[in-house]
Amino acid sequence: MAEQNFRWNGGFPKIGIRPTIDGRRKGVRESLEDQTMNMAIGVAKLFSDNLRYPDGSPVECVIADSCIGGVAESAAAASKFARENVGVSITVTPCWCYGTETMDMDPAIPKAVWGFNGTERPGAVYLAAVLSAYAQKGLPAFGIYGKDVQDAGTTDVPEDVKGKLLGFARAGLAVALMKGKSYLSMGSVSMGIAGSIVNDSFFQEYLGLRTEYVDMSEFVRRMDEKIYDPAEYEKALAWVKENCIEGPDNNPAEIQTSRQRKDKDWETVVKMTIIARDLMVGNPRLAELDYGEEAQGHNAIVSGFQGQRQWTDHFPNGDFMEAILNSSFDWNGIRAPYMVATENDSLNGAVMLFGNLLTNTAQIFADVRTYWSPDSVERVTGHKLTGAAANGLLHLINSGPATLDGTGEQTKNCKPAMKPFWEISAEEAQKCLNATSWRPASVEYFRGGGYSSDFLTRGGMPMTMSRLNLVKGIGPVLQIAEGYSVDLPADVHDTLDKRTDSTWPTTWFAPILTGKGSFGSVYDVMDNWGANHGSISFGHIGADLITLASMLRIPVSMHNVPEDQIFRPRVWGLFGTDNAESADYRACNNFGPLYK
Ligand SMILES: C[C@H](O)[C@@H](O)[C@@H](O)C(=O)CO
Numbered sequence: 001m002a003e004q005n006f007r008w009n010g011g012f013p014k015i016g017i018r019p020t021i022d023g024r025r026k027g028v029r030e031s032l033e034d035q036t037m038n039m040a041i042g043v044a045k046l047f048s049d050n051l052r053y054p055d056g057s058p059v060e061c062v063i064a065d066s067c068i069g070g071v072a073e074s075a076a077a078a079s080k081f082a083r084e085n086v087g088v089s090i091t092v093t094p095c096w097c098y099g100t101e102t103m104d105m106d107p108a109i110p111k112a113v114w115g116f117n118g119t120e121r122p123g124a125v126y127l128a129a130v131l132s133a134y135a136q137k138g139l140p141a142f143g144i145y146g147k148d149v150q151d152a153g154t155t156d157v158p159e160d161v162k163g164k165l166l167g168f169a170r171a172g173l174a175v176a177l178m179k180g181k182s183y184l185s186m187g188s189v190s191m192g193i194a195g196s197i198v199n200d201s202f203f204q205e206y207l208g209l210r211t212e213y214v215d216m217s218e219f220v221r222r223m224d225e226k227i228y229d230p231a232e233y234e235k236a237l238a239w240v241k242e243n244c245i246e247g248p249d250n251n252p253a254e255i256q257t258s259r260q261r262k263d264k265d266w267e268t269v270v271k272m273t274i275i276a277r278d279l280m281v282g283n284p285r286l287a288e289l290d291y292g293e294e295a296q297g298h299n300a301i302v303s304g305f306q307g308q309r310q311w312t313d314h315f316p317n318g319d320f321m322e323a324i325l326n327s328s329f330d331w332n333g334i335r336a337p338y339m340v341a342t343e344n345d346s347l348n349g350a351v352m353l354f355g356n357l358l359t360n361t362a363q364i365f366a367d368v369r370t371y372w373s374p375d376s377v378e379r380v381t382g383h384k385l386t387g388a389a390a391n392g393l394l395h396l397i398n399s400g401p402a403t404l405d406g407t408g409e410q411t412k413n414c415k416p417a418m419k420p421f422w423e424i425s426a427e428e429a430q431k432c433l434n435a436t437s438w439r440p441a442s443v444e445y446f447r448g449g450g451y452s453s454d455f456l457t458r459g460g461m462p463m464t465m466s467r468l469n470l471v472k473g474i475g476p477v478l479q480i481a482e483g484y485s486v487d488l489p490a491d492v493h494d495t496l497d498k499r500t501d502s503t504w505p506t507t508w509f510a511p512i513l514t515g516k517g518s519f520g521s522v523y524d525v526m527d528n529w530g531a532n533h534g535s536i537s538f539g540h541i542g543a544d545l546i547t548l549a550s551m552l553r554i555p556v557s558m559h560n561v562p563e564d565q566i567f568r569p570r571v572w573g574l575f576g577t578d579n580a581e582s583a584d585y586r587a588c589n590n591f592g593p594l595y596k
C-alpha cells in the first residue's frame with residue numbers, strides 16, 4: 001500500500017459516543033451504569049469494525065469518561081470531544097434520562113440518539129423526549145430504536161439498529177471529513193458552464209469548505225521553473241510508457257500532430273498531473289528543493305481544472321491528469337483517488353466528494369450526453385434493447401477525464417466493481433490500465449493536444465448518478481438516480497459510440513424506473529437532470545446521499561431510492577409525512593445551512 005501520508009494533514013475526525021443515564025443515585029443510576037456503558041462500547045466496536053477513513057485505517061471512537069446523567073457530565077463530554085477532534089456524535093441509552101440536561105448542544109456536529117427498545121426501562125421514551133428538545137431548539141438529530149423489543153441487559157445491537165447507526169455514521173463522517181478543507185479552483189469558468197462559477201458561500205456555509213483559487217498560469221510557472229520532484233517525474237514518465245497504451249489518432253490526417261509533438265505531450269501531461277496533485281495537497285519533497293511555500297499545497301479535498309478553453313487552446317488538455325488523479329492507482333502504486341472535477345464544474349466536484357467520502361471509492365465524472373430510446377437504438381443498429389436496458393439508456397461520456405476504476409475491471413464476488421483502494425489488487429489495477437487506451441485528443445476541440453482516456457465500462461455494476469445544482473432563491477438542490485451499467489453487443493456499442501467522439505470513455509447507464517414523476521421513464525430522468533454533468537458512484541448509495549444531504553440541509557428534488565431505506569433527522573416528519581420531498585425542502589429552508 002503506497003500511501004502518501006502528507007495528504008491527510010491534521011488527522012481524521014472521530015466519532016464521539018455519549019452514554020446517557022438516569023441521574024438518580026441510590027438505586028436507579030447504579031443499576032444502569034454497566035448496561036449503558038456497554039451499549040457505548042458495543043457501538044464503538046460496530047463503527048471501528050465496519051467503517052474506514054480515507055487512508056484505509058479503522059474509524060476511531062471516543063466514549064465519554066462517564067455516563068452522562070446531568071449537565072455537568074454533558075459539559076465534561078463536550079470538552080473531551082473538543083480535545084479529541086470529535087466530528088460526529090451518538091447518544092446511547094437504555095433508560096429514561098433528562099432530555100435538555102443530557103443532550104449534545106453542538107449545532108455543527110451531526111448527531112443521533114439510539115434509545116434501547118425495552119420496557120423494563122424506557123430508553124425509547126427518552127428518545128422521544130430528547131428528540132422533541134432537539135426539534136424545539138432547532139438542532140436536527142437522528143432517532144434510532146429497534147423494531148423489536150429487547151430484554152433488559154442484552155448487549156447485542158439488532159440488525160435494523162446496526163443499519164441505521166452505520167448509515168448515520170457514514171454520512172456524519174463525510175460531513176466531518178470535509179469540514180475545514182478546501183475546494184481548489186484551478187482556473188476559472190470553463191466555456192460558460194455555471195457549475196464552474198465556484199460559489200464561495202455555498203462551499204463555506206453548506207459544506208464547511210474554503211474555496212481556493214489558482215490561475216492556470218501556475219502550471220506553466222511550475223513546468224518552466226521545474227517546481228516538481230524531478231525523481232518522481234522520471235519515475236512517472238517511465239511508468240506511463242510502460243502502462244499507458246497510446247491508441248490510434250482519430251483526427252483527420254491533415255491536422256494530426258507529429259510523433260515528436262505527441263511525445264512532448266506525454267511529458268507535459270505527466271508534469272501537469274504531479275503539479276495538480278501538489279497544488280491540492282502539497283508535497284514535502286518541494287521543501288527539500290527549496291520551495292517551502294509550494295510544498296504546503298492548498299489543503300484541498302476536491303479540486304477542479306478549467307482546461308477549456310484558454311489552456312486547451314494552447315496546451316495539452318487535462319484529461320490524463322484528471323483521469324489519473326481520479327483513479328485509485330498511479331506510478332506510486334495503489335492509493336486513494338483524488339477528486340478532480342473536469343471543466344472546473346465545482347458542483348459536480350461536490351457530489352464526487354460526497355460519493356467518495358461515503359464509499360471510499362473513485363467516482364466517474366461524465367457528461368449526461370444522450371438519451372437513447374429503445375426505438376432510436378433499434379432504428380440505428382437494428383438491435384432491440386433488453387434486460388436492464390429495455391426502457392432505454394443514457395450515454396454517459398465526457399472528453400476522457402473519467403476514473404480508470406470506471407472500466408469495471410476490479411471485481412467483488414466475481415462481478416465487476418469499483419472498490420476502496422485497499423481492496424484493489426495490483427492485477428486489478430493493471431487490468432484497468434490494460435482496458436484503457438489513451439487517444440490523441442480531438443484537435444478540433446483541443447488545439448493544444450493531449451490524450452483522452454478511452455474505455456467502455458463493464459455492464460452489470462449497480463451505480464448511482466448524482467448532481468448538485470444551485471437554484472437562485474433556494475440554494476443547493478441534489479438529484480439522485482440509482483441504476484446499472486449495461487453491456488451492449490460490441491457492434492451496437494460501436495455504432496452508437498462512433499456517432500459521438502469515440503476517443504472518450506463510455507458508460508451505458510440504465511436508471512431504475514419507478515413509473516412515477518422523474519422516474520416514469522429513462523427519458524424523464526434525462527429531461528429532469530439539472531445540468532450537463534453527473535458523478536457516478538459504484539453501488540446504490542442513494543440512501544446515504546439523502547442522509548448526508550439532510551445533514552447539510554440540501555433538499556433532494558428527485559431520487560429513486562426505496563422509501564424504507566430513507567433516513568433523515570426525526571424533525572423532518574414534523575414538516576409533513578405525505579410528501580417527503582416537499583417536507584425536505586421546507587425543513588432545509590427552515591434550518592438553513594449547517595455553517596451559516
Ligand atoms: C470537448 C467539448 O467541449 C466537451 O468538453 C463538452 O461537450 C463538455 O464536456 C461540456 O460539458
Ligand SMILES: [Mn+2]
Pocket residue numbers: 342343366367398399532533
Ligand atoms: Mn463536460
